[in-house]
Amino acid sequence: MAQLKFGVIGHKGRMGQALEAAIADAGHCLCVGVDAGGDIAAHAGQCDVLVDFSAPQALADNLAAAVAAGRPIVVGTTGLEAAHFAMLADAARSVAVLQSGNFSLGVTLLAHLVQEAAARLGNDWDIEVLEMHHRMKVDAPSGTAKLLGEAAAAGRGIALADHMESGRHGMTGARAVGAIGFATLRGGTVAGEHSVIMAGNEERIVLSHSAENRMIFARGAVRAAEWLTGQGAGRYTMQDVLGL
Numbered sequence: 535m536a537q538l539k540f541g542v543i544g545h546k547g548r549m550g551q552a553l554e555a556a557i558a559d560a561g562h563c564l565c566v567g568v569d570a571g572g573d574i575a576a577h578a579g580q581c582d583v584l585v586d587f588s589a590p591q592a593l594a595d596n597l598a599a600a601v602a603a604g605r606p607i608v609v610g611t612t613g614l615e616a617a618h619f620a621m622l623a624d625a626a627r628s629v630a631v632l633q634s635g636n637f638s639l640g641v642t643l644l645a646h647l648v649q650e651a652a653a654r655l656g657n658d659w660d661i662e663v664l665e666m667h668h669r670m671k672v673d674a675p676s677g678t679a680k681l682l683g684e685a686a687a688a689g690r691g692i693a694l695a696d697h698m699e700s701g702r703h704g705m706t707g708a709r710a711v712g713a714i715g716f717a718t719l720r721g722g723t724v725a726g727e728h729s730v731i732m733a734g735n736e737e738r739i740v741l742s743h744s745a746e747n748r749m750i751f752a753r754g755a756v757r758a759a760e761w762l763t764g765q766g767a768g769r770y771t772m773q774d775v776l777g778l
C-alpha cells in the first residue's frame with residue numbers, strides 16, 4: 535500500500551495519540567493534527583484522508599472541510615444524534631465517508647452475531663446492552679452499545695429508536711415487551727467492555743467483547759482509511775472494509 539498522508543482531528547486526545555502510533559506503525563505519515571480551535575479546512579487539501587475522533591460539535595466543520603478538499607473522511611466520534619447522521623449522508627454524496635462507533639474487528643463481528651441471534655429469538659427473549667468505559671468518557675450509551683442495539687433491532691426487523699429503553703430509575707413499571715435496554719457503567723481506565731444479554735425464560739445468552747487497549751480502534755481506523763482512499767463518494771461501514 536502506498537504511503538498515505540493523514541489529517542487527524544482530535545490529535546492530542548486519547549484516540550488521536552493512539553492513531554498517531556498506528557499511522558506510523560502502518561508506514562503512513564501524519565500530515566496534520568488539529569484540536570479544538572484548530573482549522574482542518576486550511577490543511578485538508580494537503581492530506582490524502584481525514585480521520586475524526588473529536589467531538590460531535592466538530593462534525594459539521596470536519597465534513598465541510600473533507601467535501602471542500604474532495605478528501606475521504608473516517609469518523610469515529612460518538613455521541614452523534616439524528617442531525618449528525620443527516621450531515622454524514624449529505625457529505626457522502628460528494629466524498630467517501632465511513633462512520634463507525636467501533637473500529638475493532640471483534641465488535642464488527644460481534645454485531646453480526648447479535649443480529650443473527652436476535653433474528654432467531656422471539657420477543658419473549660429480552661435484549662439488554664451493558665457497557666463499561668473509563669471515567670473520562672463523556673457520552674452514553676457508548677457508540678458501540680448503540681451499534682449493537684441497532685444490530686439487535688435489525689435482526690428483529692424493528693427500528694431501535696422505537697424500542698430503546700435507557701437510563702431506568704425509580705418506579706419504571708415492568709419491562710416493555712420487545713424493548714432493547716441499555717445500561718452504562720463508568721470508572722477507572724476501562725478501554726471498552728460490551729455485553730449483549732439475551733434473557734429468556736430460565737436461560738440466558740451473553741455475547742461480549744472486551745477491548746484491552748484502544749490501539750485496536752486506532753489500527754481499525756487506519757485500515758478503514760486505507761480502504762476508503764480507493765472508494766468513490768458514498769457511505770461505507772466497517773463491514774465493507776472487513777468484507778463481513
Ligand SMILES: NC(=O)C1=CN([C@@H]2O[C@H](COP(=O)(O)OP(=O)(O)OC[C@H]3O[C@@H](n4cnc5c(N)ncnc54)[C@H](OP(=O)(O)O)[C@@H]3O)[C@@H](O)[C@H]2O)C=CC1
Pocket residue numbers: 543544545546547548549550568569570571572587588589591592609610611612613634635636637638673677748751
Ligand atoms: N469509533 C471508535 O472506535 C472509537 C471512538 N471513540 C470516540 O472518539 C472520540 C474521542 O475520544 P477520546 O480520544 O477518548 O477523547 P479525548 O477527549 O481524549 O480527545 C478529544 C480530542 O478532540 C479534540 N476536540 C474537541 N473538540 C474539538 C473540535 N471542535 N474540533 C477539533 N478537535 C476537537 C480535543 O481537543 P481539546 O483537548 O483541545 O479540547 C481532544 O484533542 C469520542 O467521541 C469517543 O467516544 C473513542 C474510541 C474508539
Ligand SMILES: O=C(O)C1=N[C@H](C(=O)O)C[C@H](O)C1
Pocket residue numbers: 612613635636667671675676677678679725726727745751
Ligand atoms: O470513548 C471511548 O473510549 C470509546 N468510545 C467508543 C464508543 O463510544 O463505543 C468505542 C470504544 O468503546 C471506546
